[in-house]
Amino acid sequence: MPPDLSNRLFFRLYQCANMMHKTGTRALEEHHVTTQQWAVLGALTRPAFEAGIAVGDLAAFLMVSRQNLTGVLSRLEAMHYVERTVAENDNRSRLIRLTDKGRSLWGENMRPAIADYYEEALEGFSTDDKIHMIHYLNKILRNFKALDPDSSRSSEPL
Amino acid sequence: MPPDLSNRLFFRLYQCANMMHKTGTRALEEHHVTTQQWAVLGALTRPAFEAGIAVGDLAAFLMVSRQNLTGVLSRLEAMHYVERTVAENDNRSRLIRLTDKGRSLWGENMRPAIADYYEEALEGFSTDDKIHMIHYLNKILRNFKALDPDSSRSSEPL
DNA sequence: CTTTTTATGTCAATATATTTACATTCTTCG
DNA sequence: CGAAGAATGTAAATATATTGACATAAAAAG
Numbered sequence: 001m002p003p004d005l006s007n008r009l010f011f012r013l014y015q016c017a018n019m020m021h022k023t024g025t026r027a028l029e030e031h032h033v034t035t036q037q038w039a040v041l042g043a044l045t046r047p048a049f050e051a052g053i054a055v056g057d058l059a060a061f062l063m064v065s066r067q068n069l070t071g072v073l074s075r076l077e078a079m080h081y082v083e084r085t086v087a088e089n090d091n092r093s094r095l096i097r098l099t100d101k102g103r104s105l106w107g108e109n110m111r112p113a114i115a116d117y118y119e120e121a122l123e124g125f126s127t128d129d130k131i132h133m134i135h136y137l138n139k140i141l142r143n144f145k146a147l148d149p150d151s152s153r154s155s156e157p158l
Numbered sequence: 159m160p161p162d163l164s165n166r167l168f169f170r171l172y173q174c175a176n177m178m179h180k181t182g183t184r185a186l187e188e189h190h191v192t193t194q195q196w197a198v199l200g201a202l203t204r205p206a207f208e209a210g211i212a213v214g215d216l217a218a219f220l221m222v223s224r225q226n227l228t229g230v231l232s233r234l235e236a237m238h239y240v241e242r243t244v245a246e247n248d249n250r251s252r253l254i255r256l257t258d259k260g261r262s263l264w265g266e267n268m269r270p271a272i273a274d275y276y277e278e279a280l281e282g283f284s285t286d287d288k289i290h291m292i293h294y295l296n297k298i299l300r301n302f303k304a305l306d307p308d309s310s311r312s313s314e315p316l
Numbered sequence: 317c318t319t320t321t322t323a324t325g326t327c328a329a330t331a332t333a334t335t336t337a338c339a340t341t342c343t344t345c346g
Numbered sequence: 347c348g349a350a351g352a353a354t355g356t357a358a359a360t361a362t363a364t365t366g367a368c369a370t371a372a373a374a375a376g
Contacts, residue, residue: 005285005288005292009295010178010182011200012295014193014220015220016302017174017175017178017179018222018363019221019306020302021332021364022221022306023305023306026305026364034332034364035332037331042165042169055354062172062176063180065334065335066354066355067335067356070355070357090353090354092340092341093353093354114165118164121168121302121305122298124297124301125298129297130164133294134166134167136294137167137170137171138170139283140291145177148180180333193362194363195361213324214323214324222362223364224326225363225364227325228325228327229363233361250323250324250370250372251325251371
């Protein structure tokens with residue numbers, strides 16, 4: 001019997017997660033942005049979220065807890081990259097939106113640095129390799145969501 | 159042009175990392191063990207490390223910082239799952255080793271829970287799927303190590 | 317043999333991440 | 347309408363994770 005493939009797969013995923021945060025944060029070091037802030041800012045540049053997105057929806061999109069986002073958003077707000085506005089139709093809900101400064105940081109500074117980073121981190125990956133890897137990540141992600149009581153009701157397809 | 163594949167791949171990897179920690183920690187909830195402690199204990203059960211492994215070597219193996227391990231090891235030591243002994247030939251070095259209690263926790267409680275978790279998280283994955291996914295994770299991991307100044311000199315093959 | 321450099325582990329500061337608890341506000345039901 | 351219930355965001359406690367700084371000890375240099 002070969003060494004346990006499932007165990008090997010998960011250990012590699014664990015190592016990849018560690019290295020992604022380490023190398024990713026270092027790639028954006030000069031802009032003082034972490035991978036989590038990167039994920040948030042990247043989400044906010046999506047056309048669908050340009051008008052603002054609620055904290056809960058953003059948390060579901062990124063697959064982190066609402067409570068976690070509070071801290072990240074506070075730091076981004078303190079750096080004036082993001083602003084919180086009260087939703088018109090719901091006084092509980094805060095709509096998170098990029099500021100002009102945030103949009104500029106993304107377009108002028110982060111986007112090129114991220115492109116360079118992808119270039120290096122995915123060196124040797126053909127288009128087919130990327131598609132296959134995304135396929136497997138989607139596959140395991142669906143299983144994770146089925147395992148997670150918080151996500152299992154959310155009906156958005158992958 | 160399709161939506162940027164590299165960006166999509168990294169976003170999925172980011173989501174997978176979040177979900178792996180969330181669902182993994184929940185799977186071992188009743189044993190009060192997190193995914194990081196799981197990784198450490200799992201490493202220490204390897205035959206090669208049974209006699210004890212230095213903090214720096216363990217950090218390199220798990221691909222986390224030495225400084226980070228200090229905290230995890232302290233908590234595991236406080237729970238008596240792990241012990242630190244001074245290396246015979248080097249008074250700076252601490253050899254980390256599983257205690258009997260730690261070995262028992264792993265074999266009696268964690269191993270079965272982990273097997274169940276793998277079963278669910280990898281549902282629908284054939285042996286070939288796992289092998290392919292491991293291949294891609296290894297591939298990206300090599301690129302990450304090339305990007306990381308700390309790991310680049312370490313000569314251990316994947 | 318002393319001085320310098322390197323290796324090893326830990327501490328401190330900062331940023332995630334989780335769960336639990338809670339204040340507000342909206343919704344629903346009587 | 348008024349009370350129970352659910353939804354929304356945040357605060358607090360705990361556990362990772364990082365880098366920078368440091369004490370100690372080994373190794374290398376002179």
